[in-house]
Amino acid sequence: MNRNALWIWLPLGLGVVVMLLAPLALVSRPYIMHIAIVAYFYAILASSWALLAGYGGQFSFGHMAFMAIGAYTTGLFAKFVRLTTVPTGVCPEITVGSYTLFLLNPVTAGEPTCLDIAKATMPAGTLIYRPPIYVGILLGVLLGGVFGFLIGVLVLRLRQAYLALFTIGFSEILRVALNAEIAITDGPNGLELPPLFPKGVTIFGMYFDATSKIPPYYVMLFLFLGSMVFMHWLASSRYGLFFRSIREDEEAAAALGVNIVRYKVLLFVITSMIAAAAGAVEAHYIGVITPNILLILQMSLVIAMAVIGGMESLVGAAIGAILIEFALEFLRQNITIGPWTIDMTDWRLVFFGLLLMLTLRFQNNGLIYPIIQRLTRAGVTEEIAARRRLVPETVQEGEG
């Protein structure tokens, strides 16, 4: 048992140390830092989807929708919500103490907002603030949870293909609405967001400006590690057992006292909040978010990462996502064989799709998870075989 634990925790610990120290080596290579940040983002999505589908058996195709809810909530918050010291009188607003919180009104480009109108009458020296970024992110996470709750309640009766179709429907409606409501969301052009640290940040006396990759790297990394620790704790607690029993057989789980409704909805709420958090942070990091992140192909990328990593394992799905994201980025270079040039931007996804199908067909548990399983379950078979030799006696006793 101890030996097994060592074989698991040693590489994992090493991996975490490498991830923590990587920026030291990569300061001059922002491109790789960027890939790493995006890889962590996908790792959060893939592992939370693995919790939802692999552990809970809820094959939702709406996971990216929750991600987008997080991203757009914080984006719209940053776009429309302002604080001021003097009430505007024309915008929708509430005054608390000496501050007034107000909403800008959506306008088409060129038209004045209510703030522009209000500025004419405001006394000189009036301060107008943007509320802090993290408030928007928290709101996004919260709203992700609210939608997760609603969807979780609505899909209680739906199974497998019906659930998949329902969540695709939800995701598509959201995508179309985000595309269509240009005045609010800026439609297909995408909603621009301020960076995570608009004024830069000072860590341990070192100043990083708003464009530096190092602060967002650590924000995403800590979000990733934090959600992994949380999900791992959840999966190995009784909740994990209940989620898996629901996946295996709802009716039997209910007959054994498991409150199916509660744990299913809880699972949707938790995974949605994690996806929303990842989306919110990623959106601020990238600086723009478009409805295209809701395309079904984006969702299938996340699913493929989880499946190839092993969707019954959170760590497997996360490692799968990180490896695939790096592989996809490094496979961008065109390959030239003699007179032919292969444009890898498209072909890498072809290989990837093929890998997904072959994994499903021949290596059901994914490619990473079996390795982890071999390490954690090393000795189980031998142990069973060793103890089985004792069994015939017991049976004979029973018969005698």
Place this chain on the structure above:
Amino acid sequence: MYLWLALLWIIGWGVVGAVLIPRVYARRDLDVSQAALAGAMVGAASGPFGLALLAYFTPRLDWKWVVVPGAATVAIFLTAFAATYPNNLCVSNSAFVLTQVVNGLVVGIIYGLMALGLTLIFSILGIVSFAHGEFYMLGGMFVYYLTQEWFPGLHPLAAVVVSAVLTFVIGALFEVLFLRPMNTGQVERPGEYAILVTFGLSFFLQYTTLALVGANPKKVPRYFDYPRLAIPGEEGSLLKVTPGTVRLFEEIVIPSPRVTAAVIALILLGLLMWFLYRTWIGKALRAVSQDRQAAAVTGINPNVMNTLAFGLGGMLAGLSGASLVQVFSWVPWVGTQAAARSFVIIVLGGMGSLPGAFVGGLIVGVVEALGAGCVPDPHRAAAYIPAYGMLILVLVLLLKPTGLFGREL
């Protein structure tokens, strides 16, 4: 303004009815299979008054309790719409409405054909193919390459036939390689596997096509230039045909490629019906869809039927693509929308129901056409087209998961 009030009324009381009525019926131990839907409809149409009466008398809910209040709800919506936008083309111009409806029906036939393939697969294999849109895309792509690149001058109809054969082969091959293991117990959890592996196929086919042909839209000229024709005469004609359009009663205009596509689709539907109901293989297929075990006992090989059904299903999608490639411009991801629409149609019609798929196709065609033509802000109208179907999908799954013609679950 009236419209928003009406919508608020419909949605608000609809939700109340959908939640409340099944509970009332369940408490009195009555049949609840229609209660959510009937409750939603009665609530939407008559608000608290109808709901109170329904909850008090709890009559037996048959289809009348859905259709009558459903029609009333639509009437309320339309009246409010007309009152809010008196100048909207859909309110002031009946010819425009008719044109939209007829165009919707014409396209709906082709949607129905594609959904028929999906529902056929579902009824035989018990799975939803998430790669259906890619077969649709391939059907069109094959026609483009056959007639425009590889064999210029090839008759389009010949290309349609070849493209049907190719999509059939791809579907059948995929079934043998990836879906057959589900029946032999080689796959741990077939339901989940089927969803994911067809999803993988969709991903694979779409990117393979993209890598091979690029992202530039492909266009195929219309298959037939119609002869100029006017019946009975140029003035006040009932039917007037030009190379590009067909005009009925002087007012209803349909682009001729759509008519061609619909005619092809109708012929194919006829052939499919003949195949399913008159040939031995077709009867065997239907037997398998009704009772797998019983069919196997009578000597039908279910594995062959699965392959056949998946190939046929893919082929029907391919054929819809092949008949529509002359109407729309074609890109590798053109199948995504079409697949989404097929999902809507089979859920609406009832999963596994052949007539359901056809009727569902017509309904979705008309709803999309009216939605596109009538929503006041033209930009939004176009942008929201894919959402109308999805809204239907979500509502049907919540209120009546068996759809219009579905077997009871």
Place this chain on the structure above:
Amino acid sequence: MIELEVRNVVKHFGGLQALKGVSFRINGPERIGLIGPNGAGKTTLTNIISGVIKPTSGTVYFNGERIDPLKPYEIARRGLGRTFQITRAFRRMTVMENMLVPALALHPTANRRALEKKATEILEFLTIDHLAREFARNLSGGQQKLLELGRLLMLDPKLIILDEPFAGVHPKLRQTIWDFIVHVNENLERAFIIISHDMDTIFTLSKRLLVLNYGELIADGDPEAVRKDPRVIEAYLGEEEEEVAA
């Protein structure tokens, strides 16, 4: 206290009357066999008692509390456990994890080590303790049945309903199951309702028999009396004739 009271339970499925007013009482740790020809309503009755389906009319009381409006998990937590006709182990979970699900559902904050110890004891009795870390899907069919029994005991049920516990089980394991039922019934004082088609087994194992036929309870008494009951003989002979005719 173990007290189950089924009062005049009626269940319609569409036009079909599956149960036509069934009433009986269980008092104390009894060992009851429930038999009847196919379609007699045995499974319907089980489903109603365990809350999977609601009766059309009639009530079910368990230890003085009305349980028929409750959800299945609520009934399970009140100490009424059941198995299903087909084996329904959680296949992609280990044997020990299977055992922990009901225990943790019942006592969410209990010490897991203590629960594992209790589970190991039960598994030892069932002769499958060496498989504790094995996935349930790798067990033989009979071993999965044993696991189901053990898992049910982790719910600490007062009344246990077993649907065909002996069907398709290897003779060796059959004895283990038999011993387990007797042990739990006599030493732990839990009541049993056992549904079986195997007449020899059920007449020997149970101390009281309930006989259902066409949704009616046609006999209720000790096995010897039931064996001689003319209505029971008629019900079973009738079935045999049908089988011959078919």
